Structure formats: C-alpha cells, structure tokens
Amino acid sequence: MPDTLTTNSPVIAAYRAATPGSAAQALRAAEMFPSGITHDARYIEPYGLYINRAQGPRKWDVDGRCYVDYFGGHGALLLGHCHPQVMAAVHAQLDRGTHYGASHELEIEWAERVKALIPTAERVRFTSSGTEATLMAVRLARAFSGKPKLIRFNHHFHGWHDHMTSGHSSHFDGTATTGVLDAVAGNVLLCDQNDEAALARLLESHDDIAAAIIEPTGANGGKLPILPEFLQALRRLTAEHGVLLIFDEVVNGFRVAPGGAQEAYGIRPDLTTLAKILAGGLPGGAVTGRKDILDLLDFQVTKAARKEKINHPGTFNANPLSAAAGIACLRIVRETDACARANRFGDNLRRRLNEVFEEEHVPWAVYGTFSSFELFTNPERVAITPTRFDPLQYPTSSLKGERTAGAVHKLRLGMMIHGVDLSSHPGGVISATHGESELEDTVAALRHTVHMLKAEGEL
Numbered sequence: 001m002p003d004t005l006t007t008n009s010p011v012i013a014a015y016r017a018a019t020p021g022s023a024a025q026a027l028r029a030a031e032m033f034p035s036g037i038t039h040d041a042r043y044i045e046p047y048g049l050y051i052n053r054a055q056g057p058r059k060w061d062v063d064g065r066c067y068v069d070y071f072g073g074h075g076a077l078l079l080g081h082c083h084p085q086v087m088a089a090v091h092a093q094l095d096r097g098t099h100y101g102a103s104h105e106l107e108i109e110w111a112e113r114v115k116a117l118i119p120t121a122e123r124v125r126f127t128s129s130g131t132e133a134t135l136m137a138v139r140l141a142r143a144f145s146g147k148p149k150l151i152r153f154n155h156h157f158h159g160w161h162d163h164m165t166s167g168h169s170s171h172f173d174g175t176a177t178t179g180v181l182d183a184v185a186g187n188v189l190l191c192d193q194n195d196e197a198a199l200a201r202l203l204e205s206h207d208d209i210a211a212a213i214i215e216p217t218g219a220n221g222g223k224l225p226i227l228p229e230f231l232q233a234l235r236r237l238t239a240e241h242g243v244l245l246i247f248d249e250v251v252n253g254f255r256v257a258p259g260g261a262q263e264a265y266g267i268r269p270d271l272t273t274l275a276k277i278l279a280g281g282l283p284g285g286a287v288t289g290r291k292d293i294l295d296l297l298d299f300q301v302t303k304a305a306r307k308e309k310i311n312h313p314g315t316f317n318a319n320p321l322s323a324a325a326g327i328a329c330l331r332i333v334r335e336t337d338a339c340a341r342a343n344r345f346g347d348n349l350r351r352r353l354n355e356v357f358e359e360e361h362v363p364w365a366v367y368g369t370f371s372s373f374e375l376f377t378n379p380e381r382v383a384i385t386p387t388r389f390d391p392l393q394y395p396t397s398s399l400k401g402e403r404t405a406g407a408v409h410k411l412r413l414g415m416m417i418h419g420v421d422l423s424s425h426p427g428g429v430i431s432a433t434h435g436e437s438e439l440e441d442t443v444a445a446l447r448h449t450v451h452m453l454k455a456e457g458e459l
C-alpha cells in the first residue's frame with residue numbers, strides 16, 4: 001500500500017477531496033483507537049468512510065454522499081439496512097426491555113426458527129458473536145471426544161480467539177501468533193483445503209483429533225473457493241476417523257440457502273456455528289448441532305451421566321433485542337426468496353463486472369458463488385478472459401493478490417469516489433435489496449475507476 005502521506009496519487013487526492021467530513025472524524029478517532037478503527041477490516045489509508053445513515057442496499061457518509069454498500073454489515077445484512085419488519089420488531093421490543101436477566105419467550109421462538117431452517121440443529125445455544133460460537137464449538141468437541149487437537153484449513157477464518165489465529169493470514173507453519181500460547185497453537189493442525197490426500201494423511205497419522213472446522217464455501221467466504229467434492233470427502237473421512245465436523249456457517253448460514261451451506265451442498269456436519277444474519281443485524285451468535293454433544297451444556301444430563309458440565313454464562317446471550325431482530329429476519333428468510341434473490345444478483349453482478357473488465361482490456365476478473373463476490377487482480381498478469389475466469393485454476397497466492405495491494409487500494413478508493421463501498425478482500429456481500437439501480441451504479445463505478453487506475457498507471 002502506498003504511503004498516503006507522501007504519495008501524489010490523483011485517486012487518493014480525489015478521495016480526500018470528496019470526503020472531508022470523514023477525514024475530520026478520522027482525526028478524532030486517531031486519538032482514541034489503535035489505528036483509529038474498531039475492526040481490522042475497516043482499516044484503509046488514508047482513512048475509512050464515516051457513515052451516519054443507511055437504508056436497504058445503500059448508506060450515506062457524514063458528507064452526505066451515497067454508497068452502494070457491499071460491506072453488508074460484515075455479512076449480517078442479507079435483508080439490507082433497516083428492513084421495515086426487522087426494525088418494527090426491534091422498536092417494539094425496545095419498549096418492553098432490552099435485558100431481563102431471565103429466560104424469555106423470544107429466545108425460544110428464535111431457536112425454533114433456527115431449528116426449522118438449519119438441517120442439523122437438534123439443540124441450540126446462543127452466544128454474543130461468531131467468535132464465541134466457534135470457541136464453544138471447539139470446547140464442546142474436545143469435551144465430547146476427550147481429544148485435544150483441532151484440524152483447521154489454511155486461510156479459513158473463524159473469529160479471533162486463540163485457536164483461530166495461526167494459519168489465517170500468517171503463521172502457516174502453525175507457530176503461535178503474538179500473544180497466543182504455543183500450547184494452544186500446537187494443538188491446531190493446519191491443512192490445505194481441496195487436498196483430500198493431505199487431509200487423509202493427517203487423519204491417519206493422529207489419533208487425538210477432536211474435530212475439524214471449515215468455512216464450507218471456502219476460505220474467507222469464498223475468496224479461496226472450495227470444491228464441493230472436498231466437502232464430501234471431509235465429511236466421509238472425519239466420520240471414518242471418529243472426528244467431529246464443525247461447519248462454520250457464521251457468514252453463509254441463512255445466506256447461500258435458508259439452511260446454509262449444509263442445505264446447499266447436502267452435507268450434515270456434527271456442529272454448526274452461526275452469527276451475523278442469525279441476529280438480523282444485531283449482535284448474536286449460536287452453536288447448534290447434535291443433541292448428544294450440546295448435552296454437555298445440560299445440568300441434568302451431565303449430572304445423570306456423571307460427566308463434567310461445560311459452563312456457559314454470557315451476559316448478552318439471547319438478549320431480547322437480538323432475539324426480536326433474529327426472529328423477524330429468519331421469518332423472512334423462511335417465507336420469502338431473499339436468499340435466492342441475493343444469489344441471482346450475485347450472478348448478474350459478476351457477469352456485468354467481468355464484461356467491464358473485458359471491454360476495458362483489463363486482465364482482472366470477478367468471481368464467487370451465491371451472494372458474495374471477489375476480485376482477481378492477477379499478480380502474475382497471466383492472460384485471462386474475465387467472463388470465463390475459473391478461480392480453481394489459480395494458486396492461493398494469485399487469488400489472494402497480495403502483490404497487487406497498491407492497485408487494490410486505489411481500486412477501493414476509486415469505487416468509493418464513485419459511490420460504491422467494496423469490502424477489503426476486495427469484493428463484497430450482497431443483500432436481497434440490491435436491485436437494478438445498484439447493479440447499474442456498480443458497473444458505472446467500476447468503469448470510471450478502471451479509467452482512473454489506467455491514468456495512474458496501475459492497470
């Protein structure tokens with residue numbers, strides 16, 4: 001990424017000129033937060049947008065500029081911003097209380113809706129985030145199996161707790177990232193996705209593996225796409241070796257299909273982690289799955305079986321506001337074609353953006369599955385036909401595109417200048433409210449941005 005203090009990039013200058021209000025907020029934030037931000041994915045030089053209003057597929061910054069939003073609440077907003085039924089449910093609940101410190105009816109209905117949608121949800125335990133959900137899933141798997149080790153796949157993301165750090169964006173040798181104990185990292189076995197032989201070897205050479213966890217649509221929500229055959233092999237091999245399979249459906253649960261990737265691919269994991277869409281845009285997560293495993297959280301069952309119970313408090317577990325939003329959201333997921341609509345927009349968007357690259361003779365491509373999309377920025381500058389691009393033919397290093405970070409940075413700023421907010425991959429997630437005008441605006445923004453990048457010698 002260029003040093004934005006010293007660069008004379010016209011793209012960066014134009015971004016600064018368009019967003020003075022965000023610049024002013026960023027100065028304040030710099031005095032408060034490390035790097036001025038509150039989530040690593042929001043880090044961008046010279047500063048990110050400050051948003052103060054959002055509706056459907058769009059959001060507005062403090063300067064009053066409008067953006068087609070592909071951050072989508074980090075994936076939480078399948079129904080777009082401020083869906084009227086979700087908002088009505090939240091407003092109604094606000095007047096009835098935000099926390100009872102007690103059980104309540106809404107948590108039951110929320111869980112019933114999860115159970116009705118997710119094929120393997122025999123039991124549900126709510127958490128406050130996806131990170132907490134994957135932490136609990138790992139603990140459940142270890143307690144249930146009595147085994148310590150966890151298989152993870154390189155580049156897959158499962159939140160930020162200690163078991164999930166090495167092998168995500170660094171430490172692919174499995175060593176501990178800073179601040180994490182060697183003993184924790186040492187109990188994680190890293191494997192490459194789509195490599196059935198390596199997975200089989202790993203399972204054969206260890207008899208102390210509790211579970212394998214995977215993002216079932218591929219690392220980082222599909223940045224590194226997965227072969228459905230690999231998922232089948234993973235299910236078969238883990239079952240053969242008595243290893244539990246955890247699908248991390250924090251992003252794709254209720255998105256790729258109402259029942260998540262397990263419905264879309266017809267595979268049944270033992271445990272599933274959920275968050276994001278689950279809580280309709282409010283904080284919330286859950287671990288769901290086999291009753292005999294979640295029974296380790298049950299006072300009576302563990303007592304009767306003379307097993308040690310797993311403790312699980314959590315001040316905001318199943319809080320009434322998140323439950324109200326989650327119920328409204330999951331009702332819509334179940335009763336409408338929201339997932340299918342977002343998926344259809346994804347197909348159209350990928351095709352139209354690839355046509356822009358083709359027409360502009362830019363050897364980049366847009367790919368992805370369901371309602372997410374990723375950009376291939378072709379670090380090796382191989383000849384490609386964007387409309388026929390197949391990411392599975394390219395190595396991880398090409399797809400991750402780290403060597404094109406400078407151009408990607410300017411692409412994102414250029415898209416923002418032209419009213420489109422892409423996520424950091426770069427790419428985005430789509431909502432069921434993205435429609436024709438968002439499609440046309442995104443296509444136009446890409447074309448203008450390509451022209452800017454060409455003028456700056458980045459393409």
Ligand SMILES: Cc1ncc(COP(=O)(O)O)c(C=O)c1O
Pocket residue numbers: 074129130131132134157158159160215248249250251275276285
């Ligand atoms: C696949 C996956 N798992 C887990 C998490 C962590 O969820 P949270 O940010 O709610 O802690 C994320 C967050 O983006 C995710 O994408």
